[in-house]
Amino acid sequence: MTPIITVDNVQKSFKKQLVLDNITLEVQPGNIYALLGDNGAGKSTLLKIITGLLNSDQGTVRVNDFDVNKQLRQIQRLFSFSAQTSSVDDILTGYENLALIAKLRHVANPNQTATDLLAQFKLTEAAKKRVADYSGGMRRRLDLAMSLVGNPEILFLDEPTTGLDPSSRNDLWQTIRDLKAQGKTIFLTTQYLEEADQLADQVGFLRDGKIIATGTPQEMKHLAGPEKLTLTFLTSDQLAQVLPLLHDFAVQTLDDVSISVELPESISTVLEILNRLTVHKLKPTTFQVTTPSLDDVFLKLTKGA
Numbered sequence: 001m002t003p004i005i006t007v008d009n010v011q012k013s014f015k016k017q018l019v020l021d022n023i024t025l026e027v028q029p030g031n032i033y034a035l036l037g038d039n040g041a042g043k044s045t046l047l048k049i050i051t052g053l054l055n056s057d058q059g060t061v062r063v064n065d066f067d068v069n070k071q072l073r074q075i076q077r078l079f080s081f082s083a084q085t086s087s088v089d090d091i092l093t094g095y096e097n098l099a100l101i102a103k104l105r106h107v108a109n110p111n112q113t114a115t116d117l118l119a120q121f122k123l124t125e126a127a128k129k130r131v132a133d134y135s136g137g138m139r140r141r142l143d144l145a146m147s148l149v150g151n152p153e154i155l156f157l158d159e160p161t162t163g164l165d166p167s168s169r170n171d172l173w174q175t176i177r178d179l180k181a182q183g184k185t186i187f188l189t190t191q192y193l194e195e196a197d198q199l200a201d202q203v204g205f206l207r208d209g210k211i212i213a214t215g216t217p218q219e220m221k222h223l224a225g226p227e228k229l230t231l232t233f234l235t236s237d238q239l240a241q242v243l244p245l246l247h248d249f250a251v252q253t254l255d256d257v258s259i260s261v262e263l264p265e266s267i268s269t270v271l272e273i274l275n276r277l278t279v280h281k282l283k284p285t286t287f288q289v290t291t292p293s294l295d296d297v298f299l300k301l302t303k304g305a
């Protein structure tokens, strides 16, 4: 499939500080791409370059096969950019904010567009409230609604859930999934590993201006190593009998009665291990399979940095 966003060898410095160092990435249409990084990693700078708000020093960005530097006018209606700082006007109501932006974007029926978007983002009841009185979650939903005026195909969201409480974050994740289900391509930045894991088809780890790893969340987790099986036995004597049976596996002793075993082949390895124990009538009191999380990947990639 032809990517809808292509970033090729983008470099950017502010004075002598190199902020983006040869960034290359692709986003497929209809996918969610999560650019993951700590404060100051360069996420916002890259987003501004992709959306044509900032020029790069080197490299090219193509959106829908148009060069963002040279052909921005042709693609401006194709995407919207929701910045970290809210674009909504506090003294206006939610409805007024949406209707105003719809008029500015020459949408055919601004009032109807505002009403429809308020309904889509569960803000109908708050339509006539001033935005100053909205909660953080409502404001973020309104921000997203604003970015959908004109029905763009691609949404750029800069840290859409930063500062939200867990419940509002979950709601916003669902909204972002719904937008993907409608066929939108979404490029978001985040500091939260869990957010990338929950939403993204592709993740890019940005650190000190470089993409240090990229792939699906599943592929990224493999970078942290295989799944593990943790087994606990009733007594240390039992464990002592178990160890020779598993001599050909990578076993780590956790304490007197527990071990963890690497699972290169997931389920079939689990079955093999349980089989050997059963034959010798050695029954673990608990067993648990653990998959590495994106946190483990992040720790592994940044270890020693």
Ligand SMILES: Nc1ncnc2c1ncn2[C@@H]1O[C@H](COP(=O)(O)OP(=O)(O)OP(=O)(O)O)[C@@H](O)[C@H]1O
Pocket (backbone or CB within 6 Å): 014, 019, 037, 038, 039, 040, 041, 042, 043, 044, 045, 046
């Ligand atoms: N206009 C600018 N002039 C000078 N330095 C800048 C400018 N914009 C960003 N920087 C610097 O570039 C680096 C990356 O900033 P950027 O805002 O892209 O990071 P970020 O990953 O988005 O972080 P945050 O989550 O804090 O927004 C930082 O060191 C920042 O101080």
